Amino acid sequence: MLLRKYMSLLGVGSALIDLILPKSHYHKGELIKGHFLIKGGTIEQRLRRIECDLMRIDHKTEKETVVDTVTILSSKVIHSEETNHLHFTFQLPETLTPSSQSISYRFKTRLVFNEGVESKDLDIIYVH
Template structure:
């Protein structure tokens, strides 16, 4: 048991998060409704927070810019091998540039625990 706890602190067998979105393409100003799937690891872990950033990547300048962030604070205990769903809602800004060869968008999700490493996820979307 102690070995499993230390392995999860290093990220091995840690809980995972995945943002599930209903589609890939969205209009400017559209509300995106999806959910996070949280799957427990080999031991129980205390969830601290979930941060989800909308990131714009300008491939021409190689710069990334965080457009907006959604944060969910929680003290939920994630049991080993448990599966949970948490609702996600995000309104795209009206003034976003459309996706192109130079501009792309993605959601970068981080799940932080009281102890252990963060679980991360990345989901690409297209803005039309």
């Protein structure tokens, strides 16, 4: 048991997060509704927060910019092998530049624990 705890502190066997979206193409100003799927690891871990950033990537300059952030604070315990669903809503700004070969967007999600390595997820979306 002690070995599993130390392994999860290093990221091996820790809880995972996945942002589940109903589609990948959206219009400027559209309300995105999806959910976070959280899967428990080999031991229970106390969740501190979920951070989800909408990132704009300019491929010409290789610059990555945070457009907006959703943060969910929590003190929930994620039990071993447990699966949880948490609702996600995000309003896309009307001012977004449409996706192109030079501009792309993605959600960068992080599951942050009291102890251990944070879990990360990336989801590409296309804006029209």
